[in-house]
Amino acid sequence: GAGVSQTPSNKVTEKGKYVELRCDPISGHTALYWYRQSLGQGPEFLIYFQGTGAADDSGLPNDRFFAVRPEGSVSTLKIQRTERGDSAVYLCASSLTPGETEQFFGPGTRLTVL
Amino acid sequence: DAKTTQPPSMDCAEGRAANLPCNHSTISGNEYVYWYRQIHSQGPQYIIHGLKNNETNEMASLIITEDRKSSTLILPHATLRDTAVYYCIRGYSTLTFGKGTMLLVSP
Numbered sequence: 001g002a003g004v005s006q007t008p009s010n011k012v013t014e015k016g017k018y019v020e021l022r023c024d025p026i027s028g029h030t031a032l033y034w035y036r037q038s039l040g041q042g043p044e045f046l047i048y049f050q051g052t053g054a055a056d057d058s059g060l061p062n063d064r065f066f067a068v069r070p071e072g073s074v075s076t077l078k079i080q081r082t083e084r085g086d087s088a089v090y091l092c093a094s095s096l097t098p099g100e101t102e103q104f105f106g107p108g109t110r111l112t113v114l
Numbered sequence: 115d116a117k118t119t120q121p122p123s124m125d126c127a128e129g130r131a132a133n134l135p136c137n138h139s140t141i142s143g144n145e146y147v148y149w150y151r152q153i154h155s156q157g158p159q160y161i162i163h164g165l166k167n168n169e170t171n172e173m174a175s176l177i178i179t180e181d182r183k184s185s186t187l188i189l190p191h192a193t194l195r196d197t198a199v200y201y202c203i204r205g206y207s208t209l210t211f212g213k214g215t216m217l218l219v220s221p
Contacts, residue, residue, distance in 0.1 A: 004157075033208065042201055042211030043158060056208055091157050098207040102148075105157030 002026065004106035006092050012112045013082055021077040021109045025094030032075050033103060034067055035091040043091055049075060050098050082113045117141075118202045123216040126196075132189040134215050136202030139183040145205055147178060149187045151198040152214070158201065161187065192219045 005024045013019050025032050031050055035043035045059040049069045057067075064082075069075040079086055089110050093103040119137040126132040138147060148163040162169055162176045164185075169176045175188040189196055201214040 031207070035209075035211075040213075042199075042213055043209075045208050045210060048208055059208075093157070102160035102163070103158075103209065105159070107157050 004092055004094055004104050006090075006106040006109050008109060009107065010110045010112075012114065014114050015082060015084060017082050017113075019079050019082055019111065021079075021090050021111070023075045023077070023092030023094075023106060025073060025075070025092070026104055027073075029094035029096055029104075030072070031095045031098040031101075031103075032069060033093040033095075034075070034077050035093065036088040037091060037108070038088045046077070048098070055098065079111075082111075084113050087111055087113045117204055117210055118212055120200075120202050120212060120215045122213065123218070126189075126192045126217060126219050128194060128219055128221050129191055132187075132192040132196065132217060132219070134187040134189075134200050134202075134217065135184065136186070137184045138202070138204045141182050141204045147176065147182075147185050148203040148205065148209065149174070149176065150201045150203065150209075150211075151196075152201070153195075153198045158211075161200075192217075194219050194221065 007022045033048045034046040037043045047057040047067050052072045064080045066078045089108040091108045093105045095101045095103045146163050149161040150158040152158045164176045178185045197219045199214040201211050203209045
């Protein structure tokens with residue numbers, strides 16, 4: 001069956017530009033998570049959705065980062081006024097329910113800000 | 115703050131058991147212990163999780179001490195494809211990853 005997919009796989013942008021990263025979770029999974037991973041580090045939690053609402057956005061680094069999940073399936077992570085420090089792999093994961101269930105990760109989107 | 119402590123790297127010979135330790139001395143009563151691994155350039159992959167009891171699945175075994183302050187992930191017969199970074203995580207819904215243990219399985 002289909003796993004978590006993320007598009008694009010690679011995104012190169014210039015400092016100051018706006019980017020959108022898309023995540024398609026596994027069908028039927030109610031929980032969706034965004035993480036980012038810098039080189040040599042473990043993934044860092046950004047935000048998680050239960051259905052359409054953001055249940056925990058405590059990991060978003062600042063107000064340039066925003067995520068939506070309007071219909072409770074696909075999610076978009078939006079980054080405004082990108083900075084070079086935003087360069088990382090952005091990972092999306094989904095799980096059947098929040099809490100004590102495994103999270104299935106997508107392959108990630110590698111964002112490079114020049 | 116990853117809230118767990120793992121050795122940065124370990125080596126294992128192919129076919130041998132790999133025993134990966136993790137310290138989570140400040141774990142709270144409702145937090146699970148999760149293990150994920152990440153093969154180079156891929157997203158993390160779930161391995162196993164537990165609360166109090168030892169657990170086993172087709173991939174690995176998880177041994178949790180009675181006081182829940184530490185655990186060990188056991189890969190019973192390591193293969194070259196098990197070379198990856200292994201993350202021990204305590205939590206419930208959101209996962210806080212540390213730097214993990216880089217396990218290198220050699221022929």
